[in-house]
Structure formats: C-alpha cells, structure tokens
Amino acid sequence: MYRKHSGYFLAASLTAAIAVAPVAYAQTTLKLINEYPATSITATADLNFAEQVNKLSQGSLEIKTLQEKDNPFKGVDQVDAVSKGDVQMGTIFGGILGAKDSLFLLSSLPFASKDFKQARAIYTCAKPALEARAQALNTRLLYVTPWPPSGIWSVKPVANAEDLKNLKIRTYDQTSKAVFQNLGAESVNLPYSALAEKLAAGEVNAVLTSGDGGAGRKLWDHLPNFTAVNYSIPLSYTIINNDTWNKLSPEQQSTLTKAAEQVSEASWSGVEKRIDANYARMQENKMTLNKTPSAAVMEALSKAGAAETASWMKANPLDEREKACLN
Known part of the structure; x- marks a missing residue:
C-alpha cells in the first residue's frame, strides 16, 4: 500500500511541476x-x-x-x-x-x-x-x-600648409586619400585594423581620425600631436x-x-x-593638442576638400533628393 500510494503521489507531483514550469524557448x-x-x-x-x-x-x-x-x-x-x-x-x-x-x-x-x-x-x-x-x-x-570629428594625428605639429606636404598619412576612404594627395602629402587608404602594423613600421607618420576612446591607444605612442581640423563627421x-x-x-x-x-x-x-573626454585622455598621455589650427592649414584643406567633393559628385551622380541632403 505504501509503495502504491508513494508512486501515485510521485506521479501527481511530477504532473503538477510540469504544469506550472515555464516554457523554455x-x-x-x-x-x-x-x-x-x-x-x-x-x-x-x-x-x-x-x-x-x-x-x-x-x-x-x-x-x-x-x-x-x-x-x-x-x-x-x-x-x-x-x-x-x-x-x-x-x-x-x-x-x-x-x-x-x-x-x-x-x-x-x-x-x-x-x-x-x-x-x-x-x-x-x-x-x-x-x-x-x-x-x-x-x-x-x-x-x-x-x-567625433576627424582630426590629424601626427609625429610633428601641423602648423602651416607646408607641413601638410610632409605627411605620410593614413586616410579612411578614397575621397580623403585624394584630398591629402592634392595637398602634396603621401596618403594611403587603410582600415583601422591594418593601422598598427604600418605605425610600428614607420610607414605612416600621420593618421586622419578622431581616435575616439580606446582607438587612441594605438596612436599616441607613435603620434604625439593632434590638430583638430574637423575634416568630417x-x-x-x-x-x-x-x-x-x-x-x-x-x-x-x-x-x-x-x-x-x-x-x-x-x-x-x-x-x-565624448570629444572633451577624448581630449582629456590625449592630454593624460602627454599629447599636444592644437584645437585652433592656423588659417593657412584650414584654407588649404578647405580648397582641396571642395575640389575633391566636386570630383566625387561628378563621378557619383546623385538624384535631386540626394543632392538636397547636402544643402
């Protein structure tokens, strides 16, 4: 009798447990x-x-x-x-x-x-x-x-337009590559993942980027100067x-x-x-920040940028709605 009843109660208990258990997806x-x-x-x-x-x-x-x-x-x-x-x-x-x-x-x-x-x-x-x-x-x-806006990280300060010509700079798309080439710099379009090796080998002496957050860790050991040209967002x-x-x-x-x-x-x-946080982190790592680039540097970049934008628009025709987005 005991075994019979215990089996009954065990089965009943299991049935009840299954009934109330949540469905596992x-x-x-x-x-x-x-x-x-x-x-x-x-x-x-x-x-x-x-x-x-x-x-x-x-x-x-x-x-x-x-x-x-x-x-x-x-x-x-x-x-x-x-x-x-x-x-x-x-x-x-x-x-x-x-x-x-x-x-x-x-x-x-x-x-x-x-x-x-x-x-x-x-x-x-x-x-x-x-x-x-x-x-x-x-x-x-x-x-x-x-x-955050892209600036120029570099070995040496970018104080004037002539300094732009001395850059061997990593850029991040074909447009930015052409802009710096038109200024007389050597430029190469590289994904971020390929940058560390080039920096370590000394193949680039400048990088166009915001260097946001931890991305800056791969930069400030090699590039102690940052010029806030606000090239793009x-x-x-x-x-x-x-x-x-x-x-x-x-x-x-x-x-x-x-x-x-x-x-x-x-x-x-x-x-x-994040901009102020990034700047604070740069300064903690002994970087020199130039938040107000010279008029000569900005004028040179602006002219080269406008020319390359015109070339890009010609090579990549936009419809009227897409064109309106830039106005």
Whole structure:
C-alpha cells in the first residue's frame, strides 16, 4: 500500500511541476562584428545594443559582439561577410562600406557637416536611399553611429600648409586619400585594423581620425600631436544579413528594431560629450593638442576638400533628393 500510494503521489507531483514550469524557448544568437575596440563609440553602441536586445527579448535573443581582435574579418571583407551570411551582423565604418557603394561616403565628404546637428540632418535626409543601397548588398540597415570629428594625428605639429606636404598619412576612404594627395602629402587608404602594423613600421607618420576612446591607444605612442581640423563627421553603419532577418520571427524583428532606435538616439545625443573626454585622455598621455589650427592649414584643406567633393559628385551622380541632403 505504501509503495502504491508513494508512486501515485510521485506521479501527481511530477504532473503538477510540469504544469506550472515555464516554457523554455530556444535562444537565437546573432554574431555582430566590429573592427574597433570596446571603448570606441561604435563598439560601445554595439554593447548597448546587445544589452537592450537581451532585455527586450527577455533573453531569448542574444547578440554576441566580436570586436577588434575577436573579429575574424578585416576591411571590406566585413561587408562581404555580412552580405553572404558568413556572419549575421556587422558594424562597419562608412569608408569601408563606401568601397561597395559610394553613397555611404556622403556623411564623410570633407567639411560637409559643421556640427552634429547638420551631420544628423544629412543622414536623416539620405536614410531612405541608404536603406535601399543596403538592400542591394543583401543587408538591412539597423542603425548608425556618428564619430567625433576627424582630426590629424601626427609625429610633428601641423602648423602651416607646408607641413601638410610632409605627411605620410593614413586616410579612411578614397575621397580623403585624394584630398591629402592634392595637398602634396603621401596618403594611403587603410582600415583601422591594418593601422598598427604600418605605425610600428614607420610607414605612416600621420593618421586622419578622431581616435575616439580606446582607438587612441594605438596612436599616441607613435603620434604625439593632434590638430583638430574637423575634416568630417563620418558614420559607422550597423547592418544585418537579409536572409538572417527574414528567418527571424516578427517579434524578434520588432525587438531588433526597437533596440536599434534606442541605441541610435543614445549615440547621437551622447557623441558630443565624448570629444572633451577624448581630449582629456590625449592630454593624460602627454599629447599636444592644437584645437585652433592656423588659417593657412584650414584654407588649404578647405580648397582641396571642395575640389575633391566636386570630383566625387561628378563621378557619383546623385538624384535631386540626394543632392538636397547636402544643402
């Protein structure tokens, strides 16, 4: 009798436990690549995105970030990796995406934006066209992250226009490469991931970048001067493979969209604060900052930039709506 009743009660207990146990859903994991270090503004945005996705999905959707050395893809291979589905998502600098479609270079045209408000207006205006161009690459645009304005990191101070000619400078797209070539400098278009080796070998003595966050760690040991020329306010674009997107449930798609909106807003509202933080970090590392470049330097860059923008516009015809975004 005892055994019979204990078996009955055991079965009843198990049935009750199963009835009240929460349903376990399989977790979906998406990998997100980024070639910049975790403390850079774009990588920080990605970590925020992963956190928001986890919260909104209650853990059923995971974003696994592969940043800097953990990212197996470099340069333009990152675009191909996301397009082909070798990795599900990527946060990719506009200069790299621009090698596939020049419209992604719009925000990084020289002196196109005088401040973040204008940079955001240009992006908002061009967003429908950028989304369509992303679709042509078999990807979907989720969000963008603005960088602080690009300046010149250099071995020697850039005090006058003649100093520009002595630069062997790393640039980040074909337009910036041409601008500095037109000024008489040696310039090479390199992704961030390829920079450390060139610096260590002494093949470059200057870099065009903001050097935001941890990105500066690879610069100040070699380049003790920074000239705040505010060349452009470039963007990084976070994209997801279209086939991956289409396999997600509507709820998962909604989660990614909501998280992307939150992260985008946080990036635009917080980017300006990073400039002072970056400058403070530069000074802590014994750098010399020139926040007011000479008129001669700015005039030379402005003229070369205007000429190259005109050449870019001729080589990359925009429709009337796209042209209006720059006005």
